[in-house]
Amino acid sequence: MIKTAVMGYGTIGSGVTEILAENRDVIAAQAGQEIELKYVLDLREFPDSPIADKVIHEFKLIEEDPEIQIVVETMGGLNPAYPFVKACLMAGKHVVTSNKALVAAHGTELLAIARKKKVNFFFEASVGGGIPIIRPLYHCLMGERIEEITGILNGTTNYILTKMDKEGDTFENALREAQNLGYAERNPEADVEGYDTCRKIAILTAMAAGKEVDYQDIYTEGITKITDVDFKYAEKMGISIKLFGTSRIRDGKVSAYVAPVMINSSHPLYGVRDVFNGIMVRGNMLGVSMFYGSGAGKLPTASAVIADIIEAAQNLKKNVPMGWGDEKQTIEPMENMRFRYFVRLAGSFRNKEQDIRRIFGHTEVIELYGMDEFAVLTPEMEEGAFRQAVAAYDALAEAHSDFGIKQTIRAMM
């Protein structure tokens, strides 16, 4: 029998204790022995819950109890999650976490301690909720050179964009609806500004590159500027807008970004709707594969934690190599990435054709009936070149009253 402690009895922590009870037999069969919950660490008491008699308030009890071999961290945030997890690993205990902030900020150090102490630091639940993605990267696609990972990694923003797409909602209305349904926080900044997606793609990039990735090096743009008018064009073009976290590896160079992107129906992530997540992986031999499922939610996320607990139980005396080393990965500047760009411009196309051609190249033009504006779709170009083009067009706008850029969105099609 293996004894475990859960730190943080919130949504995911309580899901973990629930599955440990509910799927006890399956888990024991896979782990090779029973997994028993000994402690639940939380500041609160839970007198009416099934774990009432296991609640403790002192971290030291876990750290100093030699019976505890696997610790589950589902507190979230960095403090006290970081010192607690570090102390557990130093004490020779396996740690399993669902905490993307922790992994993105301190993954490299914690993995190094785990290697040194011959234990494991697992974090499947930190990205993609219940979707297996971390483990496939180190257990299933091991013979591949990963060339790209692109994910719809945040259910809240995907719900908002799906609602704007399907129902013509404004961003503000769709956000309010997401908040009413409990999909978005009262303060939605971490989701809608792309910060959550940024941490997740940083983790996936570190797994793919095998090196430390500083999430602050990743260009991050959220969805707050996407409007219902953009989706009117999208509908006419038969495409959709999704918030992507992407990393690309070519010739040892790594680029990564978070941004809303226009994609058409041939993209594997086109059909990922509502709160679902999807993660596309491109390998040099495999080509494209895609993993889809519940990117959040109590039981799906807790299920990923349970898989980590089982793998830790199967490897009590052994550090499972995950391929994420100590070296620091440089991220290429965003200016070097290539996209097409969707650009909404004020006025009518007629008197601007020559200027647009000169500045943006051979664009496609999209016009909506009855609007005092139009849009163009540029050829593929480097972000740096596009920014220069935007500046050149802005300069024209100063001289001509009906010039002006209303929106720019990256496009991959």
Place this chain on the structure above:
Amino acid sequence: MIKTAVMGYGTIGSGVTEILAENRDVIAAQAGQEIELKYVLDLREFPDSPIADKVIHEFKLIEEDPEIQIVVETMGGLNPAYPFVKACLMAGKHVVTSNKALVAAHGTELLAIARKKKVNFFFEASVGGGIPIIRPLYHCLMGERIEEITGILNGTTNYILTKMDKEGDTFENALREAQNLGYAERNPEADVEGYDTCRKIAILTAMAAGKEVDYQDIYTEGITKITDVDFKYAEKMGISIKLFGTSRIRDGKVSAYVAPVMINSSHPLYGVRDVFNGIMVRGNMLGVSMFYGSGAGKLPTASAVIADIIEAAQNLKKNVPMGWGDEKQTIEPMENMRFRYFVRLAGSFRNKEQDIRRIFGHTEVIELYGMDEFAVLTPEMEEGAFRQAVAAYDALAEAHSDFGIKQTIRAMM
């Protein structure tokens, strides 16, 4: 350094040798040591290939060479694949195979020998080509009670159905096109009759149930009876027709079938087009997740073989538990499964409404302009009850000239 032998230098076997060379460094890093190809067993010579000097024609050389620790079987078929694989396992060598016929027919026995000999018998490439699905079942979803696995598991039939759907092609034309493109064999029976899908869903069912599954117990219906007229109705209904291999586990009872099924756009497999495969897994805690990618093809399939080689290399002295035991699994009779049914009927709906209501229950009616027929969609019912209803309607047809059943297709929506 670990030495390996590849048996069968066909499409997949040559893909394996290619990736072993091309991704040598990645593979060595993951496996913990270099993997060196020592022999390629084939009846033919390949004088101009990079493996020319490794070709052998005598199986005994592999079986009796103590240096060979991992053997790759990519011959296909049962003879001599089965005796060769068995002999390798008996000789204490790990075996990796892409051969679904072998795994479906002899998986239980070969896994038992591997356990006894403390080696591994891996077969990721036997289902879903390059899509990781076997390994997720024993490495990622270990804490789940698997309740359903449904897959589009055959690229050839999915290509044919996609072509019929998108272009209004007849089955015969779509098949010919698939043959011209090399997606279908000259003798396409194994694909279009569902036999290939049957073996694959048998393997997945055995993994999910943890028991031996006889693929001959699985009700199997191919796509040869699906017509362009069916897709006219499908278009009007906004749905699609896919060849599903499905298994369901509830209260320890296992049901499984292979059949074309109508699904709507809310089904996770709706967007799986052309030669791609997709596999949906439903767990009791996780809910639905889906794995998507190239279900066939030289390099994607070989990539799955390479992942197996690496896992064998990481576990040279240890049998990795895969949860597929010796016990035999009973498969519930098809009569007990529940579906809705799409039924195309001759004549016009008007004079038949009462009979249809009485026999099929409260159906939806779908009429196409200018056709001397119509269709109904029944409520959900057991297959056995539906068969009785069909017999009752057939009895009416004997008395009335414009009655008659033209088509029946299961529907899940």
